[in-house]
Amino acid sequence: MGLVIHALVCLLGTGSWVAVNGIWVELPLLVPSVxxxxxxxxxxxxxxxxxxxxxxxxxxxxRFLPGRLGEVGVIYAVLCVGTLACLLLAAFWQETSVVGGSPRSTALLSLLFFLALVDCTSSVTFLPYMQSLQPRYLNTYFVGEGLSGLLPGLVALGQGVGTFRCHGNASQAGNDTGPRRAEYEEARFSVSAFFLFLGGMMALCLAAFVAYIFVLLSWVNALTNGILPAVQSYSCLPYGNLAYHLSATLAALANPLACLLGMCLPNRSLVLMGVLSLAGTLLACYIMAMAVLSPCPLLLQHGPLGTVLIVVSWVLFVGLLSYVKLMIGMVLRDEGHSALVWCGAVVQLGSMVGALTMFPLVSVYNLFQAGDPCATPCAH
Incomplete structure (x- = not known):
């Protein structure tokens, strides 16, 4: 586990100045185009x-609001801003507008300000946060901070930044005469691709800072509150109305039973939560596959085996992930009020992302077809 933390701390360190350092090494390609x-x-x-x-x-x-500004919230904010700014740069860095009668790179300069704001603010947030970890991880953080300059430089080197040839006016004897000028060669990949690389680095830094437990929480809530409810009818109705009603009723019953089990047999093991989340995800994959194949799922459409499997899958899916959500809530409760606030925010974020992902798939692109319980069984 110590090696994992070292790797995550190193990734966090790379996000400290990777954006601004990347801009400096990319200047030879930016300058001719702005x-x-x-x-x-x-x-x-x-x-x-x-x-x-x-x-x-x-x-x-x-100084004036002691104890009210937590580094964790500020770090989340600056890393999200940095990631978004890099992605916007990839799309709009060449956009100009007229200011004072002359064209100016307003999009580039504005987004560069936000990148610089992120990197400058990291100096007073990342290091104070490191106090919450053991001292041995501080050296690893500085290693990551050093890599924030090395990695963009290596990528720019592979891109071919600054590669040029000197050209002059050729005389009749074939010799170059007159003033010589540099002609930069075409890069191996574009400036936009380089900005996407910086955005990926910032996103990795953000992912390294998120607690493992919040990732599980957001994923579990995306599945249970947004993704699978949108396809429950598609996954069950091909097996008949009985399958649909049993899955809906027993799955609803599985939620309080799982919570009751969690109160009687609590287990705060992160490994166990990961295993149960994986099992729930596999069940979700089976349910989603049956929904995609509607109205002709693979297994005995009007036979008892298909009905039993889809109902049991729904019950286990809801039960396992309800237990995981309860255990995560108990862990975060021990961390204090701030952790519970983040818990609620992550729950809503995961649910929203899941619902927004499924809405166009179901309602706009019509990727799912409803099953008719009275239809003739499909032939496979």
């Missing part, structure tokens, strides 16, 4: 200094 030209580096320097408003605000908040 109206600012080689004034862009000086603009970037000013932007970075302006972005120090972020650490200043955090410092003042700690």
């Amino acid at each position: 109206p600012e030209g080689w004034f862009l580096p000086s603009c970037l320097t000013i932007i970075i200094q302006l972005a120090n408003v972020g650490p200043l605000a955090v410092t003042l908040a700690h």
Whole structure:
């Protein structure tokens, strides 16, 4: 487990300055394509200094509002902003608008400010957060911080940043005469792809900072509250009305029974939660497969075996994941009020993402077809 934490802390460290460092090494490809030209580096320097408003605000908040500003919430915010800014840069970095009668890279400069804000603020949030971990992980964090400059440089090197040839005017004798100029060669992949790489690095940093337990919580709630309820009728009705009503009723009964079992036999093991979540996910895959195959599922459409399997799958699916949700709630309750607030937020986020994912699949693209319990059995 110590090695896992070292890896996660290292990934967190890479998010500290990876965005700004990436911009600096990408300048040779940015400069020829923006109206600012080689004034862009000086603009970037000013932007970075302006972005120090972020650490200043955090410092003042700690001074005048002690105990009210938690580093965890700020770190989540800055990492989300950094990831989103990189993705927006990939799409809009070449967009310009007229300012003062001249074209300006407003999208690029604005998004660079947010990236600089993220990186500057990381200096006053990441390190204080490291106090909550054992001292031996601090060195690993600094290793990751060092990699935040090395990794973009290596990627830019592979991209071919700064590769050029010197050209001049050719004389009749074949010699170059007159002033020579640099002609940059085409990169192996685009600037937008490089920004997507930076966005991926920021997303990895965010994923490393999320507690394993919140990932489980969001996934479990996405399945139980958003994804599977949208296809319950498609998965059950091909087996008849009895299968649908039994699955709905017994699955609803499985929820309180699982919670009662959790109160009598609590188990806070993260490994067990992961195993149960995996089992619930496999059951969800079977249920989803039957919904996709509706109105002609594979197993004995009007026979008892298919009905039993779909009903048992729904009951076990709801029961296992209800137990997992209860155990996660008990773990987070021990962590205090802030952890429970995040618990509620993650529950709603997972449910929303699951529901928003399934709505277009079910209602817009019509990927699922309802089964008719009175229809003639399908031939396989």
